[in-house]
Amino acid sequence: MQKAKTSTKEKILLATIECIEKEGIHAVTIRKIAKIANVNIASVNYHFNSKQNLLHQLAKFTAENMVREWYMQLENENEIETILKFIAKELIVGILQYPNLSRWHFFEIFNKPENIISQYLISFIEKLSEKINKLYPNVSPQNIQKLIIQFFSLFIFYPLFNTIFNSALKNNLLNEQNIDEFVSSTINTLIRDYLN
Secondary structure: OOOOOOOHHHHHHHHHHHHHHHHOHHHOOHHHHHHHHOOOHHHHHHHHOOHHHHHHHHHHHHHHHHHHHHHHHHHHOOOHHHHHHHHHHHHHHHHHHOHHHHHHHHHHHHHOOOOHHHHHHHHHHHHHHHHHHHHOOOOOHHHHHHHHHHHHHHHHHHHHOHHHHHHHHOOOOOOHHHHHHHHHHHHHHHHHHHOO
């Protein structure tokens, strides 16, 4: 079976992620991206026109990839516990695997709430709320809102600031062995508190 060839545009996007992870968002340049992608600067400019447009396209690319699997869970799964556990693990693993990219994403949300990442998250949160309401029609909208707010707050905030918690508490709850237990116990508590 033949592997699909990565397009030049996708190579540049992946190189941008690598550059952000190596050096942080503020050190990213078209020249560094071109070098990592093994393309010339003209190719980067041809596909994206500017660094600002490249970063906008990267935000769209990464946000689409993030929520794609989440939507599949919403469509194919009818156990809210399973859906939330899947999303929680995806958030934790993604943030830990791409800490600089994640910090940039969430910094963008705080500074420009109308940005592309916010739009994807808002749309997904609306669908998640509808799904929970459908599965739990007797639960108040306020309890569904509280569950969703606490869910995203916890599973975004904690991994983003993992190093602070590790230093302060002298314990890493987000190592591979503990992620499943952490996610499971937290989701069970949220469901017990807000949906039962």
